[in-house]
Amino acid sequence: MNSRLPLLLLAIAALLTGCATTEEPLSQKERERLAREQEKADRKAAQEQAKMLRDSGTQRRTSR
Numbered sequence: 001m002n003s004r005l006p007l008l009l010l011a012i013a014a015l016l017t018g019c020a021t022t023e024e025p026l027s028q029k030e031r032e033r034l035a036r037e038q039e040k041a042d043r044k045a046a047q048e049q050a051k052m053l054r055d056s057g058t059q060r061r062t063s064r
Contacts, residue, residue, distance in 0.1 A: 026034070
């Protein structure tokens with residue numbers, strides 16, 4: 001019984017924490033900021049992918 005008590009308390013705390021948080025809609029400013037951050041991350045990922053493709057092509061040519 002004693003070994004289950006901490007687990008039970010943790011589960012209750014997680015449940016109460018989940019119920020206590022509210023999902024408020026984002027403001028226009030926050031939405032714009034998140035959109036800019038996403039665009040920046042997308043550009044960075046595309047650049048890294050292009051670099052990997054360039055580098056892999058270079059390695060194949062030099063290994064022949």
